[in-house]
Amino acid sequence: MKHGCAKLEEVAEIITGYSFRKSIEPDPNGQIFVVQAKDIVNGEIIQSTEKLTRILEEPNHPAYLQRDDLLLLSKVYPGAQFRTTIYQGLSGKVLASSSIHVIRLKNDSVLPEYLFMLFSSGFTQKWLQENSSGVNTPTMPRATLGTLTIPIISIEQQKAYISLSKEMKNMQRLLQEKADLIAIVQEQTLVSLITS
Numbered sequence: 001m002k003h004g005c006a007k008l009e010e011v012a013e014i015i016t017g018y019s020f021r022k023s024i025e026p027d028p029n030g031q032i033f034v035v036q037a038k039d040i041v042n043g044e045i046i047q048s049t050e051k052l053t054r055i056l057e058e059p060n061h062p063a064y065l066q067r068d069d070l071l072l073l074s075k076v077y078p079g080a081q082f083r084t085t086i087y088q089g090l091s092g093k094v095l096a097s098s099s100i101h102v103i104r105l106k107n108d109s110v111l112p113e114y115l116f117m118l119f120s121s122g123f124t125q126k127w128l129q130e131n132s133s134g135v136n137t138p139t140m141p142r143a144t145l146g147t148l149t150i151p152i153i154s155i156e157q158q159k160a161y162i163s164l165s166k167e168m169k170n171m172q173r174l175l176q177e178k179a180d181l182i183a184i185v186q187e188q189t190l191v192s193l194i195t196s
Contacts, residue, residue, distance in 0.1 A: 005149045005151055007146060007149060007150070008146050008148040008150055009146030009147070010106075011109065011150060011152075012070075012104055012115070013103075013106060014146055015096075015101070017035075017063045017100040017102065018061040018095050018096065020057075024053055026054060027055055030054035031056075031093065032055050032058050032059075033049040033054055033055075034096075035052060035094060037075075037097070037099040039051065039052060040071055040085050040100070042120060043085075045087075046071070046086070049094060064093070064095050065091065065094040065096060066092075067087065068087070068112040069103065070084060070085075070104075070112060070115055070119065071085050071101070073101075075134075075140075077137070081125055082119075082125060082129075082140060084116060086116050101140065108155075109152065109155075110150065114161060115150070118150065124148070128140055128148075131148075132144075
């Protein structure tokens with residue numbers, strides 16, 4: 001694919017998660033795992049089934065996850081982010097619930113991490129908010145999501161953007177740790193002065 005832009009539906013299949021008929025009932029003997037909205041934490045990639053809910057039911061549905069699927073909340077609270085993550089576990093035994101859109105790339109012109117970072121960006125989050133439907137529970141319809149414009153750049157540029165973004169996140173983390181340490185020292189100094 002050439003540089004430029006493409007609609008999300010041109011580069012990815014968008015699958016709505018499975019709608020259970022009743023509330024999900026955990027079962028420690030279950031062989032199927034379910035990813036729910038509570039499991040999607042921005043910036044955290046799902047690599048294992050360790051924290052996911054096990055169920056006995058084995059629905060026949062296309063929302064079983066494959067490695068490198070992007071997961072996007074389909075519903076949020078007003079003003080909240082449409083959280084997103086990448087699934088990097090094993091294929092076949094993990095099912096997305098109905099509160100999640102599964103975005104599966106059709107070809108290798110777009111890297112999953114690049115798409116993940118685009119969805120995490122303020123620009124895309126703003127688009128999702130502006131194009132969602134509903135007031136009390138903003139919802140992103142699958143058809144609308146398919147119209148999102150994705151900037152297509154070379155794989156090398158995508159890798160460079162991913163690397164730069166990771167570096168910047170690391171710098172933010174280090175700065176936060178430094179700020180936290182300064183706050184602790186300041187508090188301990190105050191306590192020391194008061195109690196001396």
